[in-house]
Amino acid sequence: MLLSKSCIYGMRAALYLASSSNNKYISIKQISNDLDISPHFLTKILQELTRVDLLESQKGPTGGVRLKRAGDEVTLVEIVAAIDGMDLLTECALGLPGCGTAKPCPLHEQWADTRDEIKKMLQDTTLSDLVRKGKEGNLRITADGSFDWLPKEN
Amino acid sequence: MLLSKSCIYGMRAALYLASSSNNKYISIKQISNDLDISPHFLTKILQELTRVDLLESQKGPTGGVRLKRAGDEVTLVEIVAAIDGMDLLTECALGLPGCGTAKPCPLHEQWADTRDEIKKMLQDTTLSDLVRKGKEGNLRITADGSFDWLPKEN
DNA sequence: CATATTTAAGACCATCTTGTCTTAATTATA
DNA sequence: TATAATTAAGACAAGATGGTCTTAAATATG
Numbered sequence: 001m002l003l004s005k006s007c008i009y010g011m012r013a014a015l016y017l018a019s020s021s022n023n024k025y026i027s028i029k030q031i032s033n034d035l036d037i038s039p040h041f042l043t044k045i046l047q048e049l050t051r052v053d054l055l056e057s058q059k060g061p062t063g064g065v066r067l068k069r070a071g072d073e074v075t076l077v078e079i080v081a082a083i084d085g086m087d088l089l090t091e092c093a094l095g096l097p098g099c100g101t102a103k104p105c106p107l108h109e110q111w112a113d114t115r116d117e118i119k120k121m122l123q124d125t126t127l128s129d130l131v132r133k134g135k136e137g138n139l140r141i142t143a144d145g146s147f148d149w150l151p152k153e154n
Numbered sequence: 155m156l157l158s159k160s161c162i163y164g165m166r167a168a169l170y171l172a173s174s175s176n177n178k179y180i181s182i183k184q185i186s187n188d189l190d191i192s193p194h195f196l197t198k199i200l201q202e203l204t205r206v207d208l209l210e211s212q213k214g215p216t217g218g219v220r221l222k223r224a225g226d227e228v229t230l231v232e233i234v235a236a237i238d239g240m241d242l243l244t245e246c247a248l249g250l251p252g253c254g255t256a257k258p259c260p261l262h263e264q265w266a267d268t269r270d271e272i273k274k275m276l277q278d279t280t281l282s283d284l285v286r287k288g289k290e291g292n293l294r295i296t297a298d299g300s301f302d303w304l305p306k307e308n
Numbered sequence: 309c310a311t312a313t314t315t316a317a318g319a320c321c322a323t324c325t326t327g328t329c330t331t332a333a334t335t336a337t338a
Numbered sequence: 339t340a341t342a343a344t345t346a347a348g349a350c351a352a353g354a355t356g357g358t359c360t361t362a363a364a365t366a367t368g
Contacts, residue, residue: 002156002242005326008249015260027344041327047346059345060335076261088156095162097297106169106284106293107230110275117271121264130260139260143251159356181314195357201316214365215313 002118007083009037010045012141014079017055018071018127019134019149025057025064036142045083052082072128080122089119156272161237163191164199166295168208168233172225172281173288173303179211179218190296199237206236226282234276243273 003011012035020026028046032039046065049055056068067074080088092099093111100108133139135149157165166189174180182200186193200219203209208228211219221228234242246253247265254262287293289303 001245002247003249005249008247011261012248025344029344038327040329043345044327044347050345057345058335059333059343060337061343062336063334063344065345091155093156093162094166094295095157095159096294103299104291104293105295106288106291107165107279108293109287110279114271114275118268121268125261125264133263134260137258137260139258139262140250141248141259145257179314183314192357194359197315198317198357204315211315212365213313213315213363214367216366217314217364219315 002088003080004084006041006045006048007080009035009042010049010083011076011079012037013042013046014049014054014067014074014127015130015134015141016147017065017067018074019131020066023066025062025066027064030064034142034147036144036146049079049082054078054082067127070128071131072126074127075123076125076127077119077122089115089122156242157234158238160195160199160202161234163189163196164203164237165230165233166191167196167200168203168221168228168281169284169288169295170301171209171219171221172228173285174220177220179216179220181218184218188296188301190298190300203233203236208232208236221281224282225285226280228281229277230279230281231273231276243269243276 013031016031016035017023017026028043029039031037031046032042035042046055046057050057050065053068054074055065057063057065077089080086092105093107093115094105096105099105101112131149134141138149141147167185170185170189171177171180182197183193185191185200186196189196200209200211204211204219207222209219210222211217231243234240246259247261247269248259250259253259255266285303288295292303295301
């Protein structure tokens, strides 16, 4: 698997938040309901994103979480880095420590190129990019496609 | 992590076997010694590769495992498919079942391209390709670089 | 044929990831 | 101020992966 489940859930939730126009606090319970993710588990994941300042949170009634920066200023690589770490984008495909141009493994060259493609994709894609695409095509971010991208207009 | 440890170990062992010119049976114990991999664990992994006919094995003294086909006819994707399965190369990056051109997720387009790059890399790289590179540059397939690519000449 | 060596098979345990639950702290609001 | 709602924190359970060990089956060789 490329990304852990935690990371995937984090990305889906970030997309959810980025699709909200007014950027008000939204409760994790609502997010977990709409995205069909276990609420406690999602809470733990979003706490991590709050800790690294991708989200901000507020407790109590009317509390919840929201993006700390605008969606067009948050790229996927930041979410991946926060949850899965940068290992995928830096480590050797054969698992050899210190593998690099100076001390490569036989697969290093090929994998370095491929790895850079992944990195570029994650760096070049913002939350807003995906929200735009999602709203235009009414695409799904849940298994059953129940998420509605509301509100549709900004 | 892109590939599981089992898969990485399987690839390293396959490289080891492909680097042997005469393709005689080599005991798993010797491989595990030279590559510094737990012998029992490696045995289990190589059994899997034997099961899918990438390797063939013989029991008893002078027994061991060897490549069933020539190294230039075995690509990395076969090893990955045998051990980790094809999930990495077919599944949605957001984990949505049935994600594809017909019913995409917002990230589908980008990820499909990137995924194809990974696939192409694994499909285009043969064991012999890596052995050649390894012998030419005396590159390592162990953490400490102790593997010697013997014999150097074929 | 007896023995030693090797793979095959699977039980078993450790560690990591995934997921659940409980309690505490915070805060809006009646 | 009391209450209810919410995040924060962390203990705990379940499941997957990584790794060890034991026993059985096969086989080369003395």
